[in-house]
Every structure is written in C-alpha cells, then in structure tokens.
Amino acid sequence: MCTDAELAPTAARPPPRALRHEPRRARADEAVRIVAFIKRAQELGFTLREAKQLLKLRGAGPLSAV
Structure with missing residues (x-):
C-alpha cells in the first residue's frame, strides 16, 4: 500500500538537503572568486587597498569582509 507522501507530486515534496543550502554555496563560490582575484592582483603588484x-x-x- 502507498502512503500519501509517496503519491504526492514531486513539486510538493521538500527539496533535497543539498538544494536547501544553495544560497550559502553561491556566497562561498563568490568568496573564492574574490580571494582568487585579490591574490592575482597582488601577484601583479597591486596592494591590498x-x-x-x-x-x-x-x-x-x-566588500565589508575584504
């Protein structure tokens, strides 16, 4: 016998755990890009400022964290 949850449309189910934290992942990806940019700028002779x-x-x- 099937339960109501098994019969519910996929859209009604909560998203998988990995998808619920997508905004955090996007911010982390942006932080990695910023750090890479800063490191490259310093390699080219720019100061941190x-x-x-x-x-x-x-x-x-x-840029409050920079």
Missing part, C-alpha cells in the same frame, strides 16, 4: 578598489569597480558586491 588597490585590489579592494578594483573589486569595487568590478562590482563584486559587498
């Missing part, structure tokens, strides 16, 4: 200014020009979002 200049790299921050470049990120602002690039439009990387909130």
Whole structure:
C-alpha cells in the first residue's frame, strides 16, 4: 500500500538537503572568486587597498569582509 507522501507530486515534496543550502554555496563560490582575484592582483603588484578598489569597480558586491 502507498502512503500519501509517496503519491504526492514531486513539486510538493521538500527539496533535497543539498538544494536547501544553495544560497550559502553561491556566497562561498563568490568568496573564492574574490580571494582568487585579490591574490592575482597582488601577484601583479597591486596592494591590498588597490585590489579592494578594483573589486569595487568590478562590482563584486559587498566588500565589508575584504
């Protein structure tokens, strides 16, 4: 015998656990891109302050953590 939950349409079921934390993953991915950008800027001779200014020009979002 099937339960009501098994018969419910897929859209009505909660998303898998991995999909519920998608915004956190997106923020983590952006943080990795920012760090990579800063490291590359420093390799090219920019100071941390200049790299921050470049990120602002690039439009990387909130830079309060930088």
